[in-house]
Amino acid sequence: MGASRYRPPLFSVAPMMEWTDNHYRTLARLISKHAWLYTEMLAAETIVYQKGNLDKFLAYSPEQHPIVLQIGGSKLENLAKATELASAYNYDEINFNCGCPSQRVAGHGCFGVRLMLDPKFVGEAMSVIAANTNVPVSVKCRIGVDDHDSYNELCDFIYKVSNLSPTRHFIIHSRKALLNGISPADNRRIPPLKYEFYYALLRDFPDLTFTINGGINSVVEVNAALRGGAHGVMVGRAAYHYPWQTLGHVDTAIYGAPSSGITRREILQQYQEYGDSVLGRDGNNRPNVRDVAKPLLNLFHSEPGNGLWKRKADSAFMHCTTMKSFFEETLVAIPDSVLDAPIAGGVPSGREDLFANVHDLMPPPCNVREEEALYA
Incomplete structure (x- = not known):
């Protein structure tokens, strides 16, 4: 996962539309040297149609490494071309959005989280993306969509995508998405968190890498997830709304680096x-x-x-x-x-026991029949 010259993505900042732009990422990198940063989701069509104006959408300062470009789309040709065009900007990973529940995204052209209902296409899309870049590729998804929310259905998605493409890294938002007209904000609040699904994936897919996302709001909770076996943790709004209190502790509390002492x-x-x-x-x-x-x-x-x-x-x-x-x-x-107070002063707050019983709640091992999973 990621370029070897960087620390592993134990902590990453989630892609957030209209928030994780160049300005925010510049600030985030000044506070934390090791957090992995994600761009806002950028539609493949935008990259293709703005070919003559790509710097506006894809350029960033070298200091922002390690940085991941998240793209979205539902047309293989545009995904291929967009990835090829983006390769000149030397992102450290390309991530494909299969988790956004916004009606502007999911409601048009089978985009965002709706793609979870078509894992065969996602596998094809990831193969196309991987063929047009020389960096790792990953998928960000939910644990389910509407009534398609069983653990076996999630396993089916992971199994198909990983077997039909070179994808080895999945970012799992531990809530399902509801596409019945509720807002993206409600989709971050109403569906219950099921961290046990995430930890079950670690058990059932030992050859893959999984990052956990959803409801994690401090470095204390990040470390609790990591102690429970998580490969990596992605934090969203807490990293934006409380950058000093959150990002300010990442390098020391998560990566064990000495404090920079910056003010x-x-x-x-x-x-x-x-x-x-x-x-x-x-x-x-x-x-x-x-x-x-x-x-x-x-x-x-x-x-x-x-x-x-x-x-x-x-x-x-x-x-x-x-x-x-x-x-x-x-x-x-x-x-x-x-x-003039130095960075990472004081002890961060958070729920030490957020994942205390998660292993007791895990569903039984998934039962995915290989032939059906790959060719259904």
Whole structure:
């Protein structure tokens, strides 16, 4: 999994539409040197049709390695061409989206999580993707869709895809998806988490690699999953909403690296250089200060001055044209004691017992008949 020059993907930040863009990933990498970062999902059709403007969609700074490109789509020809075009950008892995429940995605052209209902096609798609890149490929999926939510059906999907393609890494969101019109937000909340399905996959597919995703909100919980045998853990909204409290502990608490001692003041000084270098790059005044500053708004969560900082930021967005002027106007709200506190200070919170009984709940070993699984 991944390039050998990087630490293994014990911790990764989930691909999140309109959130894990270049700006957020730049901030995330300043905080954590070892977390694996994922792009937002990018439709294969976008890559193909924007062939003359690919830097806008695919370019990133070398500092963002290790980084995974997530693509989505349902047409083999476009998936092949998109992967070929993306290969010039040297991503460390290509991930295929089979988990998004958004009606904008799943409701059109058998895209996203609907693809779990057609594992034979996913196997073909992964073969096409792998044939057009020289880096590892992976699939991100749910544990089921609507009434197709038995453990055996999940095993059938994993078995077919892994036997029909070179795919050896699966990211498993441990909830099923409901495609009955509920929102993506409700799909992250209403279907119950079944971590026991994930751990059963580790038992039943020992030659594959699985990353667990869903409902894991701190490095304490990440380490609990790893102690339970997880190969890797993917964290989503907690890494975005609480970047300092989450990403700030990844390198030390998960990877065992010494603390860099970097402070938020130092991070913002580096981020200012990045921000001012990209303002207006795409034309029509985009990105603007608001775009670039968006991921910063959670950097002082629960700290003294956080509320005033956000109010000052809202005001500054109306007239600031550089990140330098934005910081000059807003950071006066944050005490020096906060700005100059070193990274990973204090003990992170979380549920130590999140996976305590998961092995007792695992379903019986799956029963996938090879001939039926591959050719049904």
